[in-house]
Amino acid sequence: MRTIATYQNQSVLVLGLGKSGVNATKLLLQLGAKVTVNDGQDQEDTPAVAELRALGATVITGSHPVALFEEGFHYLFKNPGIRYDNPMVAEAIKREIPVLTEPELAYEVSEADWVSVTGSNGKTTTTALIALMLNYQRAQGHAYAAGNIGIPLSEVAQKATAKDTMVTELSSFQLMGTTTVKPKVAVLTNIYEAHLDYHGTRENYVQAKMRIVQNQTASDYFVVNWDLPELRTLSQQTKAQVVPFSRLGTSEEGAYVKDGQLCFKGEVIMPVTDINVPGDHNVENALAALAAAKLMGQSNEAIIEVLTTFTGVKHRMQFVKEFAGRRFYNDSKATNMEATEVALKSFKQPIVLIAGGLDRGFTFEPLTDLLKAHVKAIILYGETKQLLAQTAKEAGIETIEIVDQLTEAVPAAYAASQEGDVILLSPACASWDQFKTFEERGDVYIDAVEQITE
Missing domain, CATH: 3.40.50.720 (NAD(P)-binding Rossmann-like Domain)
Known part of the structure; x- marks a missing residue:
């Protein structure tokens, strides 16, 4: 320190x-x-x-x-x-x-290089992947995952040395209170509509996210999602070297998918199908992580090992268990509609969805088509249960059940399921109507699953 x-x-x-x-x-x-x-x-x-x-x-x-x-x-x-x-x-x-905010204080005392990740969705998984990649067969030091991932930055900064790396997940709330933070590698996974009750406008939200590059120089790197045109425009704000990542192949200058392979600057690394966690969003997370790892000098072997064995971060499309032919997933971190959209697209099996939470004044029409395509039954609770029920009706879902508590939703979802189904908690809402945090909500879900599957 x-x-x-x-x-x-x-x-x-x-x-x-x-x-x-x-x-x-x-x-x-x-x-x-x-x-x-x-x-x-x-x-x-x-x-x-x-x-x-x-x-x-x-x-x-x-x-x-x-x-x-x-x-x-x-x-x-x-x-x-x-x-x-x-x-x-x-x-x-x-x-x-x-x-x-705390990241400012932590950065001021930190001896370690920072690799910092922000975005509306995917930042925790990407942070975890980068830390695992940078720690694989590491000869000196350690890569610490900290920040919005749940580990206080100021605690880690005190023990991290110049031989270490701090892989920091930074939310828009945290970035608003930074003035000197300067990551060696900054990663922006995506930007969607989120936290407007806090930031007031989408423009303010975007500006908060872009504070991650405010102090970067030409010797630093900005890893950015090139499949989103808005982010291509935003990348012009940085003085850092821009390194795109692209699932759709819109750029081959950084990390990208080509012919079913994960690639980096012309080098084939591994097949997309070998990524161990499901969903297009996890392909994007993998691309962002491998770009950051390569920029920090890590080997292809490390990237392959991590991407083929990673089982997911707790509360983010976390596989909980399989019971009686049903697979239970905990996506409590899905605090907005965009995250739930990503979750629904990740499965080919029929889904029994558990959703609901804090009412932020939104309606849920954007979910209609995906509910129609992927969801066979829906169990709803929390402040938004009636709003979500209306959207489910419009999607033509026949089984719509409303309960008061998440603990009631889990057995109701099991009763509505059959062998081969996925039972998915992906609330599309913040947790603060009934829980202090999305982590608490996810833990309650896991406990409820254990109760009915013992």
Whole structure:
């Protein structure tokens, strides 16, 4: 870890007691900052609060007292999920106090090169693949997967050395609060319609994603999905060397599919059919990952080994188990319609779909054709269950069942299935109506599957 003087004797407000907030606070204290932590929920009796106070932080929970700003903060680090219209964030902006997120702090102290991945969909799988590829038969150091994948960046940055690589998944929420982050390789998987309730407009969302290249130079690389015309245009914003990836063969300058083979700059690497996880989206993830791995000097052997053995990331098209001829998949990470569209296209077998969640004011007409083509029965729960039921009716699905909880949806889906079917949780919605995170939702699904298949 690099020692920096940026925060020495500076007053810093950390907003949010999630994993990133707790770890950022610990690191800031090590760097000599005077830290106040604020969380709007009552967390007084939690171990995290006791630990941070013991380390010297001031911790205030249960409200957002704007009067705190009279103490004269120099920086505010916020949990990425906290919106910019939060009263504490708004006050910081009003007072021209820099509003940052944990990746900024982690990058400032990191000795390791960064390979950073963002996108609407596929970024977690791509991050995991790159880390596995870079770790295969590695002689020195380690590739750490961290960030939005669930491991705090500030924790990993403290132990990563110059011999290591940090493979960082960065969400649009995280990227909004970065100013110095400069990946050696930046990867943009795709951009769809997502998180507009947070960003306000699609333009703001796109701008947040493109912050991943804001500091790159001609010695860096930008790996970008060339099958999406919008991304070709966006690639003109970077000073880095643009390395396209293309499932449809729109470019052979980087990673691409040709004659059923994964290729990189004219070199055949392996057959597409040998990729171990299903779906066109995973072909794209594989292309993005192999491009990043090749740019970091990794061998074809490493790429082949990983792509032929990888079984998926938990909660992202994760194969759970097979029981009585049914295959159960957990795609809880499908927090938007686009992700569910990708999931539905991944299977040739009939699907019993479990969907529903937070109502963000969208309707689900874009799913109609895919529901008609792939789904034999649908089980719905959560705030959006009636909206999704209407779309399912329009798709001509005969078996539409509405339940209150995900735990009820799993046995209902099994009852509606038969041998040879796929039972798929792919909610097309955020989890926050009934769960704290999509991970919690996925774990509940897995537990419910175990309950009915024991």
